Amino acid sequence: MEQKEINPRIDRNEKVISIRGLKKAFDDFEVLKGVDLDLFKGENLVVLGRSGTGKSVLIKIISGLLQADEGYVNVLGREVGKLTPKQLDELRLKIGFSFQNSALYDSMTVKENLEFPLERHAKQMTQKERDKIIDVVLEAVGLSQALNQMPSELSGGQRKRIGIARTLILRPDIMLYDEPTAGLDPITSIEINKLINDVQRRFNTSSIIITHDLTCARAVGDRVVMLLDGQFQRQGSFDEVFATDDERVQAFYNYNFID
Numbered sequence: 001m002e003q004k005e006i007n008p009r010i011d012r013n014e015k016v017i018s019i020r021g022l023k024k025a026f027d028d029f030e031v032l033k034g035v036d037l038d039l040f041k042g043e044n045l046v047v048l049g050r051s052g053t054g055k056s057v058l059i060k061i062i063s064g065l066l067q068a069d070e071g072y073v074n075v076l077g078r079e080v081g082k083l084t085p086k087q088l089d090e091l092r093l094k095i096g097f098s099f100q101n102s103a104l105y106d107s108m109t110v111k112e113n114l115e116f117p118l119e120r121h122a123k124q125m126t127q128k129e130r131d132k133i134i135d136v137v138l139e140a141v142g143l144s145q146a147l148n149q150m151p152s153e154l155s156g157g158q159r160k161r162i163g164i165a166r167t168l169i170l171r172p173d174i175m176l177y178d179e180p181t182a183g184l185d186p187i188t189s190i191e192i193n194k195l196i197n198d199v200q201r202r203f204n205t206s207s208i209i210i211t212h213d214l215t216c217a218r219a220v221g222d223r224v225v226m227l228l229d230g231q232f233q234r235q236g237s238f239d240e241v242f243a244t245d246d247e248r249v250q251a252f253y254n255y256n257f258i259d
Contacts, residue, residue: 003218003219003238003239004044004197004218004219004220004221004222006222007042007043007044007200007222009042009201009204010040010041010042010043010222011040011041011042012040014040014041015038015039015040015041015074016039016040016041016075016076016173016174016206017037017038017039017062017073017074017075017076017174017206017208018037018038018039018072018073018074019035019036019037019038019062019071019072019073019074020036020071020072021034021035021036021070021071021072022034022035022036022037022058022061022068022070022071022072022073023035023068023069023070023071024054024057024061024066024068024069025069030230031053031054031057031230032054032057032058032061032068032230032231033229033230033231034071034230034231035058035071035227035230035231035232036232037058037225037232039174039206039207039208040206041206042200042204042205042206043206043207043222043223044196044197044200044206044207044209044220044221044222044223045207045208045209045221045222045223045224045225046208046209046211046216046217046220046221046223046224046225047059047208047209047210047211047225047227048211048212048214048217048224048225048226048227048241048252049212049226049227049228050212050252051212053227053228053230054227054230055210055211055212055227056178056179056210058210058227059097059176059178059208059210061073061080062075062080062095062176062208063092063095063097063176064080064083064088064091064092067081068081075091075095075174076091076094076173076174078091093121093170093172094172094173094174095172095173095174095175095176096167096168096170096172096174096175096176096205097167097176097178098163098164098167098175098176098177098178098180099163099178100178100179100180100182102151102159102160102162102163103163104151104159104162104163104166105151106150106151106152108150108151109147109148109149109150110138110143110146110147110148110149110150110151110154110162111134111147111148113151113162113166114134114137114138114162114165114166114169115130115134116166117166117169117170118130118133118169118170121170122170133169134147134169137165137166137168137169138165140165140168140198140199140202140203141161141162141164141165141168141195142161142195143158143161143162143165146158146162155188156183156184156188157184157185157188157191157192160180160184160188160192161192161195164180164195164199168199168203171203172205173205173206174205174206174207174208175199175200175205175206175207175208176207176208176210177196177207177208177209177210177211178210179210179211179212179213180192180193180196180209180211180216181193181211181213181215181216182211182213186215189213189215189216190215190219192216193215193216193219193220194219196209196220197219197220209221212252212256213256214238214253214256215256217238218238221237221238223235223236223237224236224237224238224240224241225241226241226249226252228248228249229248233246233248233249234246234249
């Protein structure tokens, strides 16, 4: 597996996300049982865990899509739980959310999909300025030729790339990726992993990548944390996380790599 090189641009003196004592339950089922987490400026942080362990719940709370039961969530200097709806909307403009299913509008062309957030949140822009930004993000994801295509004409990997491009269109400070390689073949997954690293370098983003794909985790993670039983049980480099006799961690590794 490709191991990500050490990223010298991470600023460990600046936290863009800080979480303490985060708890979330659905009825009697406790998903998050007191989570502490920091994301540093310029860092790609991978959150590992099996399906249903609360990974997606975590990033929905970070972006204000879900309310925490207990705990403190600070994003870019703002305490999420105390924001008004208007303040939350303003904060979300600085957070790019790359959904697992790409979340493209099937009735719109690629260009129209990319224009949509600009029309809503950058109404002062001229059409020329919009076109330039669209060209930049399409070039960044390697799909300039797809400008006038419909989502139905694109492969799964291409739709994923366009979804990332649309997320980048407003130049967010933070990127949240939800299972970016889910449903993709191995070669396309490698391309998406490379794109995540390219986005980090080119757009100076700080990112949380939610995944259960260990190849993705090793390729994109500057730091890896593992969510087990509602808490982060392991964190560090990829190799440090899996350097343990903990049967739960070893079972997760073996499930990914041993037939």
